[in-house]
Amino acid sequence: MNKNLSLIFSAMLVFSLIAVVPLVVAEGGTVDGGVSVGVDGSNNAPIVCQDSTQRSWYPNDQTIKTADVYGSSGTNIYGDTFYEVDARGSYAFAGELLMYYIYVGDEDGKTNIEDVTLTKDGVAIGNCAVVDDAVDPLTDLSSFSCNPNDLTGLDSDDGNIYACIVTVQSGWNGDAELSVKATDEEGNIGLLSSSDLLTFNPDLSVTLTGSVSFGTVEEGDSVTSNTVFLNNVGSDGVVMDMYIGSDDYFTDSSTGTALCVNENGGAATNGIHYTQFSYYATKGSLDSGANNADHEGLGAGDGTSDFNPGEICNANDDEYTPLTSYSGDIEDDCRIINHLEQGSFLTQGQSMSLTFQLDVPAVCEGSFTDGKFHFTGRVV
Numbered sequence: 001m002n003k004n005l006s007l008i009f010s011a012m013l014v015f016s017l018i019a020v021v022p023l024v025v026a027e028g029g030t031v032d033g034g035v036s037v038g039v040d041g042s043n044n045a046p047i048v049c050q051d052s053t054q055r056s057w058y059p060n061d062q063t064i065k066t067a068d069v070y071g072s073s074g075t076n077i078y079g080d081t082f083y084e085v086d087a088r089g090s091y092a093f094a095g096e097l098l099m100y101y102i103y104v105g106d107e108d109g110k111t112n113i114e115d116v117t118l119t120k121d122g123v124a125i126g127n128c129a130v131v132d133d134a135v136d137p138l139t140d141l142s143s144f145s146c147n148p149n150d151l152t153g154l155d156s157d158d159g160n161i162y163a164c165i166v167t168v169q170s171g172w173n174g175d176a177e178l179s180v181k182a183t184d185e186e187g188n189i190g191l192l193s194s195s196d197l198l199t200f201n202p203d204l205s206v207t208l209t210g211s212v213s214f215g216t217v218e219e220g221d222s223v224t225s226n227t228v229f230l231n232n233v234g235s236d237g238v239v240m241d242m243y244i245g246s247d248d249y250f251t252d253s254s255t256g257t258a259l260c261v262n263e264n265g266g267a268a269t270n271g272i273h274y275t276q277f278s279y280y281a282t283k284g285s286l287d288s289g290a291n292n293a294d295h296e297g298l299g300a301g302d303g304t305s306d307f308n309p310g311e312i313c314n315a316n317d318d319e320y321t322p323l324t325s326y327s328g329d330i331e332d333d334c335r336i337i338n339h340l341e342q343g344s345f346l347t348q349g350q351s352m353s354l355t356f357q358l359d360v361p362a363v364c365e366g367s368f369t370d371g372k373f374h375f376t377g378r379v380v
Contacts, residue, residue, distance in 0.1 A: 044107050046182035046190035049146035051101040056082035060095030065298055066241060066380045070341065078131050078163055087342055087380050089237040091199040094170035102128060102192065103144050104182045105137060105159030115183045118164040120176050128162035135159055145194060172200035205234030206377050212356055219364050225356040230375060232346035240346045240377035241297055243333035245326030246274040250371030258366020272368050276361065278320035281336045282353045289319030290339045297335040297344065298378060313338055320357045326374040333376060345380060
């Protein structure tokens, strides 16, 4: 699954979504939670606890790019590599790894434990493997979410620590609850009391409201367009890092008789060169006016290629940022707001406002109608 969402806008269909959320109000302004205290010595089901401090995630081949840029990697105490990305929401894509570490104990001894499985909406999706078979519940489970009363009487021969690691499948879609189930040889079932609610393989949907127009202009003028709005409205909570590029030329597709001299070098053509365009973007209190490519994101600003958008994607004195030529490769584009690490992120329900500027060459005449600005989003 390619985690780039590329949008080309010449005409635009806008989707409007209304989410109805039920409101629950408890009488008196409080919500009561029932607690039942009792002792039942007849239940010999396995005890299941989670090491919540080591719950981990590892990206797939596409999402590792933003995980490297905007996150940090490490190795947990069980020897597995993981990433932490602060901006990421509760979603996972095919090929990503989810890792849970579980203690399972049984009063009849660990040899009586038959199966430990990770479950998705109560259905087993993978077996868990023992990573530590010499566990003293009284001293080794300080980071585990266990009820101390459940561990009374258990010793190191009565339980193991398991790693439950699953690869997200391409056929999983929508919200699902992940948890762990343990079964002993008598068929008694122990369930992990905690769970994760994740959205698997969510849709990626970014839309643009409006179309760009500069109206009728004069040779040598600097003119601004109307404002258009880039919206993350249907991506099920997915955070997108947004980039922008321009066509090489904006041409007269009707007659082909227009003429425009590129003032940044090159011969006269029947098109306006991409270097004549720049943009200004806002997102809430943030804007692109201070763009300095300090946070170039996935662009090739590390000097590894001949094209370096980090040298180009800097705002001018008028706070407009020159556009790059769109090649289809995100590394040739500008992060829309690049002077802040999370400046160019769009989360669910967020929008950016974009206004474009055209520096009309001193020699330019005709009607230029065929050109596009390209927006690309990379999943964080």
